[in-house]
Amino acid sequence: MYALAVDRMAPMNFADNLFRRVLELRNPCLVGLDPHLGKMPAEFEAVHGSDATRAEMAADVVRFFDGVIDAVSDLVPAVKPQSAFFEALGVAGVEAWEEVVKKSHQAGLLVIGDVKRGDIGSTAAAYAQAFLTGMRGTDPETLCDCITINPYLGSDSIEPFLEACKESGKGLYVLVRTSNPGSAEFQLQGDPTLSELVADAVVGWGQDLMGECGYSSVGAVVGATHPTDLAALRKRMPKAPFLIPGYGAQGGGAAELTPAFGPHFAGGLVNSSRGILYPKAKPGQHWKDAVREAAETMIAEFRALDLSPVN
């Protein structure tokens, strides 16, 4: 039997924690926490007004995500805050980021920080410290369980992140084949293509970070918008958990994602941000209920898929 919530005192392995949460909740749905200020419900007056400070807007963002976390924390394995929108709010935004990460953890959710960082040597180590391992005085609850990283600079830029994961048991999703239309421009160049080369590197990077569940804590970002590549990259990276953006708002549907999961949902985590955060509420429906309903609709779509579970 798997315990539902992540035991934060146990020696952690990201892949195992993810596997456990996904199997227990029987769905691979990831709620992307993108605070598009203009799309937030009307009750958040600071983000819709014209004279609020950034601190007031950031407070609205925290209150909004409090409601979202409350609405989905017993339904989905994980959330994915998107750093850019928080950073746009300056210092107050980074404070809000830490609050949202902490509250997600307290609700039992895994937190995947969508930060897409990438740099070399001691700089990469500083990013790993910022998001995964912390320093003296960092509240561990404000750190992520896993972050997204960019491989453009090569293996020596990934190494400090791998070291941080070995030390902390945390995880990484490496950008391999992104969901945007322009992703082909560089990612499909060459033979093997850049994304195939990165995929092969992901396999190597993940070798020392295997969980007991059979997956590694080093995963890959592969867009829902490329179903053929999704199947090919799954064969190329059989042990890598996939983070799959581009479902819903960007076009890809659930059935097309079947090849990503392997024999059970733990192989892939499918992100939806706008589709869950900003649904059209029915007359009289509270926005939190609309958020929960949107998450349930997505979950049902995946539970209806014909996968062969391992247990």
Place this chain on the structure above:
Amino acid sequence: MYALAVDRMAPMNFADNLFRRVLELRNPCLVGLDPHLGKMPAEFEAVHGSDATRAEMAADVVRFFDGVIDAVSDLVPAVKPQSAFFEALGVAGVEAWEEVVKKSHQAGLLVIGDVKRGDIGSTAAAYAQAFLTGMRGTDPETLCDCITINPYLGSDSIEPFLEACKESGKGLYVLVRTSNPGSAEFQLQGDPTLSELVADAVVGWGQDLMGECGYSSVGAVVGATHPTDLAALRKRMPKAPFLIPGYGAQGGGAAELTPAFGPHFAGGLVNSSRGILYPKAKPGQHWKDAVREAAETMIAEFRALDLSPVN
């Protein structure tokens, strides 16, 4: 005649401002502001102690860079704060980042934010807002004149940054060929190589952002550690300002960089971080004097190069 300090009220074009500063100061030296806490002078007790809070350490970082800015602001055209080290200090670190950017501007320096961000659509737009254009309530002095970005996701991930530059007159340095040993792993794959493809894209991205000086506000990061590629990439991107890391600490010398500059220093900005921030002070010498001397030594090495100036 060029005015020495950037006129922050004039409609700005990053390439023109950079060109003006570089020609006036007759050197292409860029001081990288990387707060390696352990390397800072002994007088900064919070970063060396074992019981300081992150806010106390961040205050030391601001005080240290106050001294550095004071020591070099009349010598060099620009500084390059490295975001990772600030982010590792959490909210207090981001507060320190804004302070350091603001003080650099107030000292007349151009500020290149080394953030290496990259994402798609509205997320890229949020990063541009965070660092280049700001939102309601952002102090414009805390924004950068230019940032580094990562091209892995393709042209549609660059577009929002280009839009932000058209609106604000600011600039970008795109990662093309980085200075680290592992950069060949992906950047030299294919024929044309990935870095050649990105270089060709940089030319296109920069076309609508040309300054009167003949350079574009869209530049390229090309490492000092690859002198042959530096010459070839200069031919491939004749109008792109280069940001050149890897001088000194990482191995490349001044003479090897000649091909990067074209007919004058404005073609390239050469970064030194540790070599200038953390020199060995002579007995009795104040650390700020050692910092200034290190900058002067680097400047002299470049002024000694045989370039044909345009004026």
